[in-house]
Amino acid sequence: MDIRVILTALFLAIGCFLFLVASIGVIRFPDFFTRMHAAGKADSLGQACIIIGLMIYSGFTQVSLKLLLIMITVFIINTTATHYLAKAAYLKGVKPWVKGSKYGETNPFAVPSAANVVAKKAKAKR
Amino acid sequence: MTDLAIPLFLVVCGIAVLLVKDLMSSIMIFSVYSLMMAIEWCRLNAVDVAITEAAVGAGISTVLFLVILGRTKYVDEGKKHVNIPALLVAVAVAAVLLYGTMDLPHLRDANIAPNTHVVTPYYLEHSYEQAGQLNVVASILAYFRGYDTLFETTVVATAGFCLVLLLRVRNKKPGTLDSQKNEVTARKKTPASIGVKPIETFPDILDQDKDIIKRTVTKFLIPFIQLFGLYVIVHGELGPGGGFQGGVILGVSIIVYSLVFGFEEAKKRMSVKTKDLLVSSGVLIYGGIGVIALFFGGNYLQYGVLLPDPQFGSVVGIMGIEIGVGITVAAVMITLFYETVRIDADD
Numbered sequence: 263m264d265i266r267v268i269l270t271a272l273f274l275a276i277g278c279f280l281f282l283v284a285s286i287g288v289i290r291f292p293d294f295f296t297r298m299h300a301a302g303k304a305d306s307l308g309q310a311c312i313i314i315g316l317m318i319y320s321g322f323t324q325v326s327l328k329l330l331l332i333m334i335t336v337f338i339i340n341t342t343a344t345h346y347l348a349k350a351a352y353l354k355g356v357k358p359w360v361k362g363s364k365y366g367e368t369n370p371f372a373v374p375s376a377a378n379v380v381a382k383k384a385k386a387k388r
Numbered sequence: 389m390t391d392l393a394i395p396l397f398l399v400v401c402g403i404a405v406l407l408v409k410d411l412m413s414s415i416m417i418f419s420v421y422s423l424m425m426a427i428e429w430c431r432l433n434a435v436d437v438a439i440t441e442a443a444v445g446a447g448i449s450t451v452l453f454l455v456i457l458g459r460t461k462y463v464d465e466g467k468k469h470v471n472i473p474a475l476l477v478a479v480a481v482a483a484v485l486l487y488g489t490m491d492l493p494h495l496r497d498a499n500i501a502p503n504t505h506v507v508t509p510y511y512l513e514h515s516y517e518q519a520g521q522l523n524v525v526a527s528i529l530a531y532f533r534g535y536d537t538l539f540e541t542t543v544v545a546t547a548g549f550c551l552v553l554l555l556r557v558r559n560k561k562p563g564t565l566d567s568q569k570n571e572v573t574a575r576k577k578t579p580a581s582i583g584v585k586p587i588e589t590f591p592d593i594l595d596q597d598k599d600i601i602k603r604t605v606t607k608f609l610i611p612f613i614q615l616f617g618l619y620v621i622v623h624g625e626l627g628p629g630g631g632f633q634g635g636v637i638l639g640v641s642i643i644v645y646s647l648v649f650g651f652e653e654a655k656k657r658m659s660v661k662t663k664d665l666l667v668s669s670g671v672l673i674y675g676g677i678g679v680i681a682l683f684f685g686g687n688y689l690q691y692g693v694l695l696p697d698p699q700f701g702s703v704v705g706i707m708g709i710e711i712g713v714g715i716t717v718a719a720v721m722i723t724l725f726y727e728t729v730r731i732d733a734d735d
Contacts, residue, residue, distance in 0.1 A: 335612070339605070339609070345601060346601075
């Protein structure tokens with residue numbers, strides 16, 4: 263078998279594995295931040311591995327140059343997006359999961375709504 | 389498999405948009421819907437439409453929805469009651485549309501109307517020798533159906549003008565909107581009221597790294613976005629792309645800049661006046677090339693007469709009108725964004 267095909271298959275397998283792990287992580291992890299942590303792996307390394315595999319498959323051509331550009335762009339944009347998603351959640355006051363609390367004990371989507379924040383502030387003033 | 393999976397996902401997204409209470413989630417699902425739609429277009433070999441759908445549907449319209457959402461409430465608190473006449477009209481329209489789909493050709497049907505129509509062989513045979521375009525879509529749009537595209541561009545420009553007329557006048561008029569304006573500025577001062585909890589613990593650390601990542605990434609990416617936009621415009625001759633798609637991408641680059649660096653900074657790069665001029669100048673370039681063709685002794689929009697070699701003349705003429713279309717579309721996209729966020733900036 264061609265060495266190129268084997269390398270391609272190897273990289274595609276690594277990429278698919280990372281995507282699978284990330285998907286399991288997104289479902290299984292308890293809160294927003296750990297889920298972002300899992301999803302970030304697929305966004306960065308997973309897609310990079312898959313595109314490297316495709317680049318090896320297409321050889322030294324214009325197509326692989328385009329794939330390289332796609333890889334770099336997605337690598338930068340997705341990591342930035344992950345960072346800002348986590349930051350936005352932090353700024354909005356999403357509660358991170360703490361060690362010891364049972365799975366599902368803290369509602370991961372317990373975002374303080376506008377009314378709640380105002381009510382809390384009013385309480386604090388009193 | 390994908391024949392069914394993607395349309396099914398689209399239907400699920402469409403229902404979810406209506407059912408979700410949180411308007412922010414609703415917008416995000418709508419954005420996902422557009423992305424899936426882009427994939428579907430790609431799968432149906434309509435790459436031009438896919439580019440536009442991804443840029444406009446998932447990009448610009450999401451941003452516009454978010455801008456508008458920033459001024460209203462996040463949660464849909466309207467009372468749920470069924471409006472019987474509206475429901476009847478909706479059901480009737482849906483039934484008519486569904487009835488209409490029965491006439492649509494099947495997927496991958498070889499005997500569809502575009503394949504069997506009498507003009508199709510003509511377009512395919514004369515695309516290269518007359519228009520000099522390897523991409524038949526581009527030659528039909530710009531050469532064989534040049535008038536259609538001219539008026540499409542005019543329609544886009546007119547939409548931009550209408551937007552300016554509606555929103556700019558409204559923004560400047562005192563009275564009804566001043567109260568809203570004050571409300572907006574008041575809300576800006578208290579971020580808690582829109583659900584953003586201000587961080588009080590590390591103010592200076594946060595100020596320092598507040599924007600550095602997004603600013604750096606945006607500065608790095610915008611040249612590439614614009615280069616890609618220009619590439620799509622120019623490459624329309626050979627592959628998918630053209631003035632409409634490239635113009636949208638160019639418009640997006642300015643919108644991204646405006647989102648990250650603020651409206652004031654963006655106005656320094658692309659002022660409102662320049663943008664207004666660009667909206668009409670694109671159409672002017674398109675129409676002007678037609679008039680130049682008249683001077684050279686041809687018909688209106690007959691690009692072949694522009695140069696001694698008719699084929700090369702067509703290539704140059706089509707390139708010119710693609711640039712015109714691109715300028716208009718980009719400027720209209722920027723208009724959409726500018727006129728929507730304008731109320732936030734005090735003018």
